[in-house]
Amino acid sequence: xxxxxxxxxxxxxxxxxxxxxxxxxxxxxxxxxxxxxxxxxxxxxxxxxxxxxxxxxxxxxxxxxxxxxxxxxxxxxxxxxxxxxxxxxxxxxxxxxxxxxxxxxxxxxxxxxxxxxxxxxxxxxxxxxxxxxxxxxxxxxxxxxxxxxxxxxxxxxxxxxxxxxxxxxxxxxxxxxxxxxxxxxxxxxxxxxxxxxxxxxxxxxxxxxxxxxxxxxxxxxxxxxxxxxxxxxxxxxxxxxxxxxxxxxxxxxxxxxxxxxxxxxxxxxxxxxxxxxxxxxxxxxxxxxx
Amino acid sequence: xxxxxxxxxxxxxxxxxxxxxxxxxxxxxxxxxxxxxxxxxxxxxxxxxxxxxxxxxxxxxxxxxxxxxxxxxxxxxxxxxxxxxxxxxxxxxxxxxxxxxxxxxxxxxxxxxxxxxxxxxxxxxxxxxxxxxxxxxxxxxxxxxxxxxxxxxxxxxxxxxxxxxxxxxxxxxxxxxxxxxxxxxxxxxxxxxxxxxxxxxxxxxxxxxxxxxxxxxxxxxxxxxxxxxxxxxxxxxxxxxxxxxxxxxxxxxxxxxxxxxxxxxxxxxxxxxxxxxxxxxxxxxxxxxxxxxxxxxxxxxxxxxxxxxxxxxxxxxxxxxxxxxxxxxxx
Amino acid sequence: xxxxxxxxxxxxxxxxxxxxxxxxxxxxxxxxxxxxxxxxxxxxxxxxxxxxxxxxxxxxxxxxxxxxxxxxxxxxxxxxxxxxxxxxxxxxxxxxxxxxxxxxxxxxxxxxxxxxxxxxxxxxxxxxxxxxxxxxxxxxxxxxxxxxxxxxxxxxxxxxxxxxxxxxxxxxxxxxxxxxxxxxxxxxxxxxxxxxxxxxxxxxxxxxxxxxxxxxxxxxxxxxxxxxxxxxxxxxxxxxxxxxxxxxxx
Numbered sequence: 001x002x003x004x005x006x007x008x009x010x011x012x013x014x015x016x017x018x019x020x021x022x023x024x025x026x027x028x029x030x031x032x033x034x035x036x037x038x039x040x041x042x043x044x045x046x047x048x049x050x051x052x053x054x055x056x057x058x059x060x061x062x063x064x065x066x067x068x069x070x071x072x073x074x075x076x077x078x079x080x081x082x083x084x085x086x087x088x089x090x091x092x093x094x095x096x097x098x099x100x101x102x103x104x105x106x107x108x109x110x111x112x113x114x115x116x117x118x119x120x121x122x123x124x125x126x127x128x129x130x131x132x133x134x135x136x137x138x139x140x141x142x143x144x145x146x147x148x149x150x151x152x153x154x155x156x157x158x159x160x161x162x163x164x165x166x167x168x169x170x171x172x173x174x175x176x177x178x179x180x181x182x183x184x185x186x187x188x189x190x191x192x193x194x195x196x197x198x199x200x201x202x203x204x205x206x207x208x209x210x211x212x213x214x215x216x217x218x219x220x221x222x223x224x225x226x227x228x229x230x231x232x233x234x235x236x237x238x239x240x241x242x243x244x245x246x247x248x249x250x251x252x253x254x255x256x257x258x259x260x261x262x263x264x265x266x267x268x269x270x271x272x273x274x275x276x277x278x279x280x281x282x283x284x285x286x287x288x289x290x
Numbered sequence: 291x292x293x294x295x296x297x298x299x300x301x302x303x304x305x306x307x308x309x310x311x312x313x314x315x316x317x318x319x320x321x322x323x324x325x326x327x328x329x330x331x332x333x334x335x336x337x338x339x340x341x342x343x344x345x346x347x348x349x350x351x352x353x354x355x356x357x358x359x360x361x362x363x364x365x366x367x368x369x370x371x372x373x374x375x376x377x378x379x380x381x382x383x384x385x386x387x388x389x390x391x392x393x394x395x396x397x398x399x400x401x402x403x404x405x406x407x408x409x410x411x412x413x414x415x416x417x418x419x420x421x422x423x424x425x426x427x428x429x430x431x432x433x434x435x436x437x438x439x440x441x442x443x444x445x446x447x448x449x450x451x452x453x454x455x456x457x458x459x460x461x462x463x464x465x466x467x468x469x470x471x472x473x474x475x476x477x478x479x480x481x482x483x484x485x486x487x488x489x490x491x492x493x494x495x496x497x498x499x500x501x502x503x504x505x506x507x508x509x510x511x512x513x514x515x516x517x518x519x520x521x522x523x524x525x526x527x528x529x530x531x532x533x534x535x536x537x538x539x540x541x542x543x544x545x546x547x548x549x550x551x552x553x554x555x556x557x558x559x560x561x562x563x564x565x566x567x568x569x570x571x572x573x574x575x576x577x578x579x580x581x582x583x584x585x586x587x588x589x590x591x592x593x594x595x596x597x598x599x600x601x602x603x604x605x606x607x608x609x610x611x612x613x614x615x616x617x618x619x620x621x
Numbered sequence: 622x623x624x625x626x627x628x629x630x631x632x633x634x635x636x637x638x639x640x641x642x643x644x645x646x647x648x649x650x651x652x653x654x655x656x657x658x659x660x661x662x663x664x665x666x667x668x669x670x671x672x673x674x675x676x677x678x679x680x681x682x683x684x685x686x687x688x689x690x691x692x693x694x695x696x697x698x699x700x701x702x703x704x705x706x707x708x709x710x711x712x713x714x715x716x717x718x719x720x721x722x723x724x725x726x727x728x729x730x731x732x733x734x735x736x737x738x739x740x741x742x743x744x745x746x747x748x749x750x751x752x753x754x755x756x757x758x759x760x761x762x763x764x765x766x767x768x769x770x771x772x773x774x775x776x777x778x779x780x781x782x783x784x785x786x787x788x789x790x791x792x793x794x795x796x797x798x799x800x801x802x803x804x805x806x807x808x809x810x811x812x813x814x815x816x817x818x819x820x821x822x823x824x825x826x827x828x829x830x831x832x833x834x835x836x837x838x839x840x841x842x843x844x845x846x847x848x849x850x851x852x853x854x855x856x857x858x859x860x861x862x863x864x865x866x867x868x869x870x871x
Binding site for chain 1: 399403573575
């Protein structure tokens with residue numbers, strides 16, 4: 001019924017978009033793995049990053065791939081500050097409170113964007129937005145391919161940081177055994193903040209990679225993040241390989257279901273997968289038992 | 291029962307308000323505030339007393355609203371019956387959701403996520419399904435008359451919502467003083483310890499969920515009758531999920547009057563914001579988000595919790611013994 | 622000896638590749654105090670969790686008054702009369718001492734007033750009488766241990782599983798709480814206790830089981846077990862019994 005000429009590009013595009021999902025999911029799973037909280041503000045931060053990339057282009061004339069150099073550190077700092085000075089102190093260490101605080105921050109960020117910029121959808125025009133690469137059997141959007149490569153580069157960079165730097169070791173120590181790490185002299189509040197910052201920086205990078213081929217409005221981040229939540233739950237909370245593999249799977253699944261079911265019902269598909277995984281195997285494919 | 295005197299007193303005072311206040315604007319404000327208080331009291335039963343934080347209570351609100359509206363509009367069913375059916379539908383949804391999630395042992399963040407996802411799924415379905423009117427929504431025909439649960443005067447609506455709030459207050463009060471209530475609080479504090487003491491944790495959570503869903507659904511049914519229009523964003527939007535959890539948290543989680551107090555505060559803040567800066571979209575939610583963070587930061591037990599703390603400190607300073615906590619506490 | 626009230630028959634528990642409990646068996650006779658001892662990490666608390674329904678056994682059975690109760694959930698076991706305390710005390714922090722006990726009391730008393738009366742009585746019995754109105758988080762460790770006891774007692778247990786109830790107490794606190802435990806036995810409650818505090822095991826327990834690396838390696842009276850070279854080696858390492866002389870033990 002469906003010929004390879006339709007299926008193959010769908011699958012390939014699914015993989016490409018999956019890589020961007022992976023970036024968002026990586027940030028989420030990193031934060032969960034270390035702080036053991038689900039960051040409900042992740043989606044709002046993605047929306048904010050998209051707006052930042054948009055204005056970097058409009059006001060500063062920065063191409064998104066260049067703006068990354070500016071926005072990634074900026075959002076790292078934002079994430080660091082949020083965790084260190086708001087989320088951490090406000091939660092008093094209680095998981096239920098942390099949920100609420102991140103929810104509150106999500107609401108604040110998203111509605112500030114709504115209030116400041118209204119709900120209109122914006123896009124940017126970059127010269128390569130519609131360029132494609134011909135790989136023989138099909139065409140692939142340049143921006144998506146760049147996104148794919150960049151996502152893996154970031155994942156690799158994260159792995160290098162985690163494995164070889166002192167900060168990375170400290171993060172892993174805190175993730176495994178917070179009390180022990182504290183007793184060993186590690187400043188847990190700082191490590192938490194760095195982790196949150198890294199997660200937020202991932203989101204900023206994802207935004208820059210997305211914006212050439214995507215649109216910007218205050219609620220877009222939420223849609224993306226729900227997919228990211230699904231990926232993280234599917235792959236296993238706190239598991240980096242899980243996030244990557246899960247992201248590619250979900251990207252392909254979304255692409256194929258969009259093909260068969262259309263836009264909005266495709267979204268339900270993601271949600272249903274999400275709910276089913278949560279109910280049946282909350283630890284996901286690779287995660288530790290909750 | 292002696293313990294119900296404060297509730298009766300509060301209700302009596304509130305019932306007298308329309309006799310004194312005639313401004314429609316004020317009455318409308320109070321009606322909406324009471325409706326939000328009702329939704330919040332629903333959340334409070336499960337979240338405040340039971341410690342299970344749902345981020346998707348809109349699922350129950352919206353179901354109540356849609357069932358009430360659709361039964362009238364598409365099937366010609368009487369409004370009062372539709373209202374009751376809406377509450378029952380909400381309760382049934384709560385039972386299903388509870389059975390699924392609690393049986394899987396979902397707690398904490400996972401529970402919040404799943405409830406959020408459920409509300410979103412319902413919203414998407416409602417935005418495309420023909421029975422709900424899809425994107426256009428469902429409009430209840432204006433047809434004043436007590437038979438249709440539609441009234442010319444705001445005061446009538448006010449007394450109806452007040453009656454519902456009254457029922458929810460009494461429910462909370464009865465739960466607090468009952469065996470079910472102490473078990474529910476035990477589940478909130480420590481599930482394993484509760485299990486070891488013979489508490490059927492899943493059963494208790496499920497019962498709390500059903501009661502919680504029914505109360506919040508009632509608020510949704512009322513919305514449909516008061517505003518005569520429901521669409522997917524109104525029914526299942528995050529605005530109501532947020533307000534349903536915000537009002538008990540501000541007012542005091544796990545207390546009888548917390549949601550009521552919180553609703554008055556939240557709505558007042560929203561109105562103040564509108565006065566200061568005009569009717570811009572999103573501003574009220576920004577304030578609600580900020581208040582949520584600030585309340586968790588500085589008075590996690592809400593206004594009532596803060597007042598109780600202050601009272602204890604004052605009593606200790608004045609040399610008297612701390613008040614006996616043997617009777618129902620406000621958690 | 623009459624049929625034991627509680628019988629654990631060759632219970633096994635596997636976590637992935639780790640064999641936490643390996644075909645362990647023990648019995649607790651009605652109205653007596655039985656102790657379960659063993660070096661750290663032996664699997665004692667895991668065994669308790671299996672008996673009290675918190676963890677599923679991979680094999681074996683648990684019998685209570687002759688009936689097979691393996692795998693029944695904790696709340697159902699509590700209703701049958703099997704209560705447990707936790708190694709790391711878990712009071713309901715947001716509630717008062719009285720309300721903590723109330724939770725247990727409500728198992729067999731429907732109305733608040735009846736349950737409150739029971740809670741007050743038990744609170745006094747365990748020595749927490751003057752703390753009843755205080756918040757549970759103001760109690761010292763010793764107080765919290767008594768609260769654990771009180772809560773479990775309020776459920777009218779026939780079998781009480783005490784998991785290191787003496788841990789973290791100084792010698793005088795231990796001395797104060799031992800008679801409370803003995804008194805429970807005198808009231809007819811069967812006690813199975815995990816303990817490391819040997820003085821208490823010697824003075825309280827009538828029968829002792831020794832668990833090491835998941836396996837039951839010895840059982841007998843306290844004096845017999847303490848003199849058993851296998852037990853000594855489990856605690857102190859291979860060859861320790863020989864080094865200390867074969868007549869180790871008082």
